[in-house]
Every structure is written in C-alpha cells, then in structure tokens.
Amino acid sequence: MKKQKSNSYKKPQAQQKPIQKAVVEKPFSWIKFAFKILLLLAVVASVVIYTDEKGYFTADQRDNHIRRKWKSFYKFTEEKQVDIVLLGNSHVITGIDPFVLSIATGTNCFILGQSGTGIDDAYFHLEEALRYTTPKMVILETYCISNATLKTKDIVPVIQSFEAHRNSLDKLWQTTRLLPSDAWVSVYSPTIRNHSFLLTDTARISYNIKNPVIPEQKKLDLGRFTRFGTGLSDSVIALYDSLGAPINGEKYLISAYSQKYLRKIMKLCEEKNISVLFLTIPMYYKHISNYETWKTALGKELEKYPQTKWLNFQQPYDSVRYNKNAFENTYSDNQHLTNLGMALSAYKLSEFLYNNYADILPNRKQEKAWINDFYSQDHFVFNHDVVEEMKDYVSIEKNRNAGKFHIKELVLQEMKDANRIILKIDKNPELTSKITLQLKIEFKDKILITPIQMQEVQDVFPPQHKVYIAGLRKEVKVLGLP
Numbered sequence: 001m002k003k004q005k006s007n008s009y010k011k012p013q014a015q016q017k018p019i020q021k022a023v024v025e026k027p028f029s030w031i032k033f034a035f036k037i038l039l040l041l042a043v044v045a046s047v048v049i050y051t052d053e054k055g056y057f058t059a060d061q062r063d064n065h066i067r068r069k070w071k072s073f074y075k076f077t078e079e080k081q082v083d084i085v086l087l088g089n090s091h092v093i094t095g096i097d098p099f100v101l102s103i104a105t106g107t108n109c110f111i112l113g114q115s116g117t118g119i120d121d122a123y124f125h126l127e128e129a130l131r132y133t134t135p136k137m138v139i140l141e142t143y144c145i146s147n148a149t150l151k152t153k154d155i156v157p158v159i160q161s162f163e164a165h166r167n168s169l170d171k172l173w174q175t176t177r178l179l180p181s182d183a184w185v186s187v188y189s190p191t192i193r194n195h196s197f198l199l200t201d202t203a204r205i206s207y208n209i210k211n212p213v214i215p216e217q218k219k220l221d222l223g224r225f226t227r228f229g230t231g232l233s234d235s236v237i238a239l240y241d242s243l244g245a246p247i248n249g250e251k252y253l254i255s256a257y258s259q260k261y262l263r264k265i266m267k268l269c270e271e272k273n274i275s276v277l278f279l280t281i282p283m284y285y286k287h288i289s290n291y292e293t294w295k296t297a298l299g300k301e302l303e304k305y306p307q308t309k310w311l312n313f314q315q316p317y318d319s320v321r322y323n324k325n326a327f328e329n330t331y332s333d334n335q336h337l338t339n340l341g342m343a344l345s346a347y348k349l350s351e352f353l354y355n356n357y358a359d360i361l362p363n364r365k366q367e368k369a370w371i372n373d374f375y376s377q378d379h380f381v382f383n384h385d386v387v388e389e390m391k392d393y394v395s396i397e398k399n400r401n402a403g404k405f406h407i408k409e410l411v412l413q414e415m416k417d418a419n420r421i422i423l424k425i426d427k428n429p430e431l432t433s434k435i436t437l438q439l440k441i442e443f444k445d446k447i448l449i450t451p452i453q454m455q456e457v458q459d460v461f462p463p464q465h466k467v468y469i470a471g472l473r474k475e476v477k478v479l480g481l482p
Contacts, residue, residue, distance in 0.1 A: 089143060396410040410422075
C-alpha cells in the first residue's frame with residue numbers, strides 16, 4: 001500500500017529570544033582597592049630599596065671625604081678612644097691638620113665637621129660621636145655660630161653628613177629637628193633624591209651598575225681636608241688694597257637658632273663631663289673689616305659660658321706665621337687655610353692645649369697602637385723619638401745635656417742625594433733661630449770634631465721643644481756629640 005501523504009503542516013517555530021539575565025552591579029570593595037594600592041606601593045618600595053642597596057642612583061663617591069671620615073671614625077672607635085673631637089664647618093676641616101695635632105699632643109684627634117653646615121649639624125655630629133666614644137675635650141670652631149636658621153640653610157651638605165651617620169633609629173629622631181619637611185623622605189633614599197639621573201646622568205647610573213661596591217676605608221682618616229697647596233698671589237693681595245675687605249664684620253649676627261644649638265652642645269658636654277674650647281680659625285688679616293664688632297658680638301655670646309676658654313687666631317693676629325702663604329688664594333667671602341696654614345694652626349693649638357689642658361688630656365706617645373697609627377706621618381719625627389719602623393731615620397743621641405741646654409734627640413735622616421740632621425732641643429729662652437752644634441764625625445777615615453750651623457724650622461713648633469735642621473754630605477758619618 002502506498003503511504004498517504006500527511007496533510008498536517010508543521011509551521012516553523014519562531015526564533016526564541018535569549019533570556020537576558022539581570023546585571024547585578026557589584027559593590028565597590030575598599031578592601032580590594034586598598035590591597036591593590038598597597039601592592040603597588042610594595043612594588044615601588046622594593047624597587048627603591050633594591051636600587052638604594054645597589055647604589056645605582058648614588059652620586060659620585062670617589063671624593064666623598066665625609067663618608068671616608070665617618071667610616072674611619074667608626075672603625076677607629078671599635079678598639080680605641082678619641083680624646084679630642086673638633087666640630088664646625090669648612091673652617092675647621094681646612095683649618096687644623098688633625099694628624100699634626102694628634103702627634104704634637106700625643107692624643108687621638110678627629111675632626112667631625114662638614115663644609116657648609118651650621119652649629120645644629122655640629123650638635124648632631126657630637127650626639128652621634130658620643131655613642132661610640134667619650135672624648136676628654138670638644139673643640140668648637142666659631143664660624144658655624146652664625147645667623148643661619150633651619151629655613152635658610154643649604155640642606156645638601158647636611159644630607160651628606162646625615163647620610164654618613166650609622167645609627168638609623170637616631171637618624172629618624174634627628175630628621176624633623178635637622179631638616180626641612182620637604183627633605184624628610186629623600187634624605188633616606190638616593191634613588192628618590194637622585195631620580196633625575198634617569199634623564200640627566202645615565203652615565204652615572206651605568207657606572208654605578210658596573211662598579212657597585214664602594215671600597216672600604218683602609219687608611220686612617222681623621223677628617224683632614226687638604227685642598228690648597230699654594231698661598232695668596234700678589235694679584236689677589238692687590239685686590240685688598242684696591243677694593244678693601246670682602247667681609248664687613250659689622251654685618252655679623254647670631255640667630256636664636258644658633259644660640260639654641262650652642263646651648264645644647266654645652267649642656268651635652270657638661271652632662272658627659274667633657275671640657276669645651278672655642279676656637280676661631282683666621283682669615284687673612286685684610287679679609288675682614290671692622291672685625292672688632294664681630295668679635296664683640298661673638299664674645300657676648302661666648303661669655304655666657306665662663307668656664308670655657310676662647311682661642312681666637314683672628315685677633316690677636318700672628319702676622320709672622322699667618323703670612324700670605326697660609327691662606328687660600330681667593331678674594332671671595334669664604335677664605336680657608338692652605339695645607340701649610342693647617343699645620344701652623346695645629347701647632348698653635350697644641351701649644352695652647354699643653355699650657356692649659358695638660359692635666360685632662362692623655363699622653364699616648366708611649367703606646368704602641370698610637371705609634372703605629374702615626375709614625376709614617378711627616379711630622380712624627382719632629383715630635384717623637386725615632387722608632388724602629390722608621391727605616392730612613394737613625395737616632396744618634398737621646399737625652400743629652402749640652403751646657404745649659406737639654407737635647408731631646410739628635411737624628412740622622414738618610415735621603416737620596418744628601419742626608420739631614422734633625423735636632424730636637426728643649427725650649428730655652430736663650431735659644432735663637434740659628435745655633436751652632438759641635439758634632440763628632442768620621443770623614444775620609446778621620447775622626448773630627450766639627451761645628452755645624454743649624455736653622456730652626458719655623459713652621460714646626462712642638463709645645464715642649466724646638467726643632468733645628470741642617471744638611472749633611474752623604475759621605476759624612478755622624479758619630480754623635482763630643
């Protein structure tokens with residue numbers, strides 16, 4: 001049978017519309033937002049900490065004398081005491097040679113000053129130093145007692161010295177007292193402080209990446225900052241005669257801010273039973289007009305501390321020793337001492353300390369550790385007996401009387417082309433700048449007694465004796481005194 005076709009017709013079904021689900025708006029989550037912010041901050045902080053640790057954004061450290069000085073100080077105080085701490089700004093770091101001062105006094109001296117800073121910075125240096133050593137004396141150079149305030153100060157040198165300090169917790173406490181608020185973050189991070197290197201100094205970043213390690217401080221650094229090898233030229237001296245002094249002492253003022261930190265230094269030293277000496281390093285005598293006004297204003301402030309002496313090299317002025325060779329060749333407002341001037345000031349200061357503070361300062365000249373620290377310095381032989389480590393020096397005589405004079409030591413210095421005789425003789429009012437010494441010598445197989453004229457060394461003047469020198473031919477053998 002044939003199947004019948006079905007007459008039923010199935011209409012195509014209409015296309016069904018998808019059922020739209022109602023969109024439910026999720027509530028804003030402050031917790032998730034805060035988490036994302038914290039995560040972002042953690043990433044940024046990690047990058048900053050990492051680059052700080054590696055030193056990628058650190059400025060050039062090869063001539064960072066501040067960091068060298070403090071590294072040396074921390075290392076030194078691990079085993080030894082510092083006897084004298086000198087504070088101030090560039091006038092003290094270029095005004096006193098601490099090696100000469102240490103050798104001449106038989107003490108350990110450190111200069112913990114910093115260029116361009118004020119007395120507030122000196123106070124925080126002292127606070128930091130006293131956590132590691134207890135000196136017998138603090139010497140404060142007075143140029144840092146000025147009209148500066150927290151708002152007017154240059155923070156760059158402050159950051160340099162602040163960064164060199166070791167104690168992080170103490171630095172947190174110091175931040176708000178020492179620095180303006182816009183430096184509170186950058187002072188802790190070279191990356192934040194020097195982020196502009198990304199645009200201005202990519203070569204520095206590349207150098208730091210290739211040379212990430214700052215070498216350790218090996219040599220003893222007492223804070224000496226030698227910068228000026230030659231003194232005033234005739235052309236600069238002529239400017240004083242034609243233009244007058246670049247500084248007017250009548251403009252000198254002391255701010256309440258400086259007074260506050262001077263009080264804090266004095267109080268801290270009193271609590272620690274530390275003697276204080278005020279010191280003024282000189283500028284060329286024509287450099288300041290109306291210095292009497294400056295001296296009077298400063299003197300009124302220092303008189304508030306009658307137990308403290310003031311050693312002022314500016315006035316009265318030593319025109320014999322502080323001649324043109326002692327000063328930086330500049331006519332600008334801020335003038336410093338040459339390397340020669342630094343040694344002169346160190347000797348003048350050592351003489352003052354010997355005459356006024358010998359009872360409180362130790363004499364370490366017989367200590368082996370002290371000798372090891374200083375015997376290689378140029379001025380050691382002028383102040384101390386020759387020791388076996390000094391290969392080019394021979395002690396000929398020691399502790400000999402010669403008439404009314406007492407010879408501390410007679411030394412032969414062996415040099416390349418000619419030798420030198422060094423005589424150290426106890427101070428005596430009858431000594432002159434030139435003396436004649438009778439020597440017993442061997443020359444061409446003959447033993448002779450011969451006079452030798454010796455000249456006093458003008459820029460070397462230890463507290464207790466005078467130093468004389470004379471040249472000697474290589475073939476002459478010195479046997480001693482007759």
